[in-house]
Amino acid sequence: RRAPLPLPPERRDKRLLRELQTRCRVAEAMERVGHTDVGEFATAALHETGMSFCTRHHFGRPLPGEDDRFIRLAYSGIGEERIERGLQRFAEWIDKGAK
Numbered sequence: 001r002r003a004p005l006p007l008p009p010e011r012r013d014k015r016l017l018r019e020l021q022t023r024c025r026v027a028e029a030m031e032r033v034g035h036t037d038v039g040e041f042a043t044a045a046l047h048e049t050g051m052s053f054c055t056r057h058h059f060g061r062p063l064p065g066e067d068d069r070f071i072r073l074a075y076s077g078i079g080e081e082r083i084e085r086g087l088q089r090f091a092e093w094i095d096k097g098a099k
Contacts, residue, residue: 026069032097038069049089 026038033048035041038055046052056062056070075083 029094049093051086051090
C-alpha cells in the first residue's frame with residue numbers, strides 16, 4: 001500500500017486552474033477557439049490537448065433560462081505532473097484561439 005502524497009497548500013495544478021478561471025469563462029474559451037456547442041468544444045479540447053472533461057449535459061438538463069456553459073474537471077488517479085501538463089496545454093490552446 002502506497003502512502004498518501006502530501007498536498008502542499010499551493011499545488012501547481014491549482015495555480016494553473018485559478019489562472020484558467022481568471023483568464024476566461026467557459027463561454028469565452030469556447031468563443032476563442034471557435035465553438036458555440038459545448039459538446040463540440042469538449043471533443044476539440046480532447047483532440048487538440050489530450051485533456052477531457054465533462055460538460056453540463058452530463059449532469060442533467062439545463063434549468064430553464066440557464067445559458068451559461070459549464071465543464072467539470074476530474075483529477076482522480078492522475079499524477080500532479082500530468083495534471084499540470086494537461087492544464088497548461090488546455091490554457092495554451094485557448095490562448096492561441098485557433099480551431
